[in-house]
Amino acid sequence: MVLLNGFNLLPVYPLDGGQLLNRVFFDEESTLSRIFVVASALLLTWLAFRIKFYALLLFPLLLLWRTRKDRTLKKIEERIEASGINIDMDYEELPDEDYWKIRAILIELHPRFASVDPSTRSYDSKEEAVQTMVSSLLQRKLIMDLSLSKKIMIATLWMAALLFTALFGLLQWGAK
Numbered sequence: 001m002v003l004l005n006g007f008n009l010l011p012v013y014p015l016d017g018g019q020l021l022n023r024v025f026f027d028e029e030s031t032l033s034r035i036f037v038v039a040s041a042l043l044l045t046w047l048a049f050r051i052k053f054y055a056l057l058l059f060p061l062l063l064l065w066r067t068r069k070d071r072t073l074k075k076i077e078e079r080i081e082a083s084g085i086n087i088d089m090d091y092e093e094l095p096d097e098d099y100w101k102i103r104a105i106l107i108e109l110h111p112r113f114a115s116v117d118p119s120t121r122s123y124d125s126k127e128e129a130v131q132t133m134v135s136s137l138l139q140r141k142l143i144m145d146l147s148l149s150k151k152i153m154i155a156t157l158w159m160a161a162l163l164f165t166a167l168f169g170l171l172q173w174g175a176k
Contacts, residue, residue, distance in 0.1 A: 006165025013040035044134055079105045091135040102134050
């Protein structure tokens with residue numbers, strides 16, 4: 001279990017170590033973050049072929065799918081912000097007029113809602129999914145305001161956990 005935890009702490013996205021690195025040290029919407037995610041996908045692809053464990057290819061495929069999905073959500077967010085709608089609120093606080101505007105943008109830009117008629121203000125069979133998506137678009141941005149000393153502390157704990165795992169693995173391997 002310790003070795004599995006150590007593997008999970010490796011700085012490769014989508015493992016926990018990679019997510020920690022991406023969230024604490026990169027701006028998740030930056031080019032550097034995207035390069036890190038693509039590099040992680042390439043590394044996992046290489047590893048899958050290297051060790052002949054092809055089920056590992058599922059992770060790079062999911063990363064590519066998520067990257068595409070994130071790009072779509074980014075376009076939707078930009079369009080909502082350009083229309084002057086304040087999305088820094090809870091779903092319950094959202095005025096009806098803003099809901100219908102966001103809904104129209106979602107229907108136009110999100111492939112999942114292509115069959116929904118944007119011209120009517122009547123509820124569609126996919127309305128529950130639309131409401132869930134609108135709710136998820138509200139207050140999406142996390143503010144990462146950690147000081148440099150806190151980032152160093154997190155990095156130190158993360159590296160200590162990796163080092164402990166490596167030492168434990170070497171001791172176990174040497175004992176056999």
